Amino acid sequence: MRGLITICSFLLVGVLTAHYIGFAHQADSDPKAVDKELEGLNEKYVLRFSHVVAENTPKGLAASMFAQLVREKTDGWVEVQVFPNAMLYEAQAEFDALMKKDIHIIAPALSEVTVIDPNWLVMDLPYVFRNEQMVEDALHGRIGELLFNSISDYGLHGITYWENSFKQVTNRIRPIINPEDIEGLSVRVMPSEALSDTYRVLGAKPRLFPFNEVYDVLSNGVVDGTENTLSNIYSKGFYRQQNYMTVSNHNYLGYAVFMNGKFWDSLPVDHQNSIIEAMNEVTVWLREHSNKINTEMLARIENSNLIEIHHQTESEKMVWRNALKPVYEKYGQIIDPELITEVTKLQE
Numbered sequence: 328m329r330g331l332i333t334i335c336s337f338l339l340v341g342v343l344t345a346h347y348i349g350f351a352h353q354a355d356s357d358p359k360a361v362d363k364e365l366e367g368l369n370e371k372y373v374l375r376f377s378h379v380v381a382e383n384t385p386k387g388l389a390a391s392m393f394a395q396l397v398r399e400k401t402d403g404w405v406e407v408q409v410f411p412n413a414m415l416y417e418a419q420a421e422f423d424a425l426m427k428k429d430i431h432i433i434a435p436a437l438s439e440v441t442v443i444d445p446n447w448l449v450m451d452l453p454y455v456f457r458n459e460q461m462v463e464d465a466l467h468g469r470i471g472e473l474l475f476n477s478i479s480d481y482g483l484h485g486i487t488y489w490e491n492s493f494k495q496v497t498n499r500i501r502p503i504i505n506p507e508d509i510e511g512l513s514v515r516v517m518p519s520e521a522l523s524d525t526y527r528v529l530g531a532k533p534r535l536f537p538f539n540e541v542y543d544v545l546s547n548g549v550v551d552g553t554e555n556t557l558s559n560i561y562s563k564g565f566y567r568q569q570n571y572m573t574v575s576n577h578n579y580l581g582y583a584v585f586m587n588g589k590f591w592d593s594l595p596v597d598h599q600n601s602i603i604e605a606m607n608e609v610t611v612w613l614r615e616h617s618n619k620i621n622t623e624m625l626a627r628i629e630n631s632n633l634i635e636i637h638h639q640t641e642s643e644k645m646v647w648r649n650a651l652k653p654v655y656e657k658y659g660q661i662i663d664p665e666l667i668t669e670v671t672k673l674q675e
C-alpha cells in the first residue's frame with residue numbers, strides 16, 4: 328500500500344511540474360503579453376538622412392521640412408538629422424550605407440535606382456513624359472506602385488516619390504538644336520544605362536561621375552557638357568562653366584525616398600505613422616513648389632548672362648524623339664512588360 332502511495336505521489340508531482348513548465352512556456356510566447364504598438368516608444372530614435380544636393384533645392388528643402396515635421400509629430404522622440412551635399416556619401420554609396428544601417432533614409436534620383444533594378448529604367452526613356460502631370464500620374468499611380476514592389480525584393484522599403492523637374496542639356500562647345508549637334512561631345516550622366524544609350528545613339532560620349540564631382544569635371548574640361556534640372560544647374564554653379572543650354576525637358580529627374588526594409592519594420596507603429604504623415608505633407612508641398620523653384624532658377628540663370636539659352640520647340644522635339652527610337656526598342660525588351668503597358672497607356 329505504501330508503495331502505491333509513493334508511486335501516486337511521484338506521478339502527481341510529475342504531472343504538476345509538466346503542467347507548470349508547459350503553462351509557463353505558453354505565457355512567455357503569448358503575443359498578447361507584449362503591446363507591439365507601444366514597444367520602443369520610450370526610447371529616442373535618431374535617423375540619419377543622407378542626400379547629395381544643395382539645401383536650397385527642391386530635395387534639400389523637402390528633407391529639412393520632413394525633419395521638422397517628424398520632430399513635431401513625435402514630440403521629439405524621432406530626430407531626423409539631414410546630411411546634404413554628399414557630406415556622408417555619394418548617391419551609389421548611399422544604398423550600401425542604408426543596408427548597413429549607417430544611415431536610415433535616402434532619396435536618390437530614380438536613375439540611380441536603375442543600377443539595382445533595371446525596371447526603373449522605364450522612367451529614363453527619353454521624352455517619355457510630356458508634362459509634370461504625366462510624371463505625377465506615373466509616380467503616384469500604378470507605375471510607382473509597380474516600381475516599389477519590384478525594389479522591395481532588394482530589401483528597400485519605398486516610402487514616397489518626390490518631384491524635382493525636367494532635365495536640360497548644357498555644354499561648352501556649341502548650341503544644341505538638332506540631334507547631330509551633340510555628336511562627338513562628352514556628356515556627364517547619372518549611372519543609368521538608358522541615359523548612356525540616349526547619348527550613344529546620338530553619337531555622343533556618356534561619362535559617369537558622381538554629382539559632387541560634376542562642377543570640377545565641367546570646369547577642367549574633362550567633359551564637355553551635362554544634363555540636369557535648373558535647380559541643380561543653378562545651385563551647383565554648373566551654368567558658370569558652360570556656354571550653352573538647351574531647355575529640352577527630355578527626361579524627368581524625380582526621387583524615391585527609401586528606408587532599409589528591416590529597419591522600417593523594426594520601428595514602432597506609431598512612429599511609422601508619424602513618418603508617413605510627415606512624408607505625405609512634404610510630398611504635397613513639393614509637388615506644388617518644385618516647378619516654381621526651377622522656374623525661379625531659370626530666371627536667375629538667364630539674368631546672369633553667362634550662358635546662351637535655346638528653348639526646344641515642339642517640332643524639334645519630334646525630330647529628337649524619332650532619332651531616339653532605338654532606345655525604346657532596346658529597353659522595351661528589358662523592362663517588365665506591365666510597366667511598358669502602363670507607360671503606353673499614359674502616353675495615349
Ligand code: LMR
Pocket residue numbers: 379380386418435436517537538555556559580
Ligand atoms: C545628379 O545629377 O546626380 C543629381 O541630379 C542628383 C540629385 O539627387 O538631384
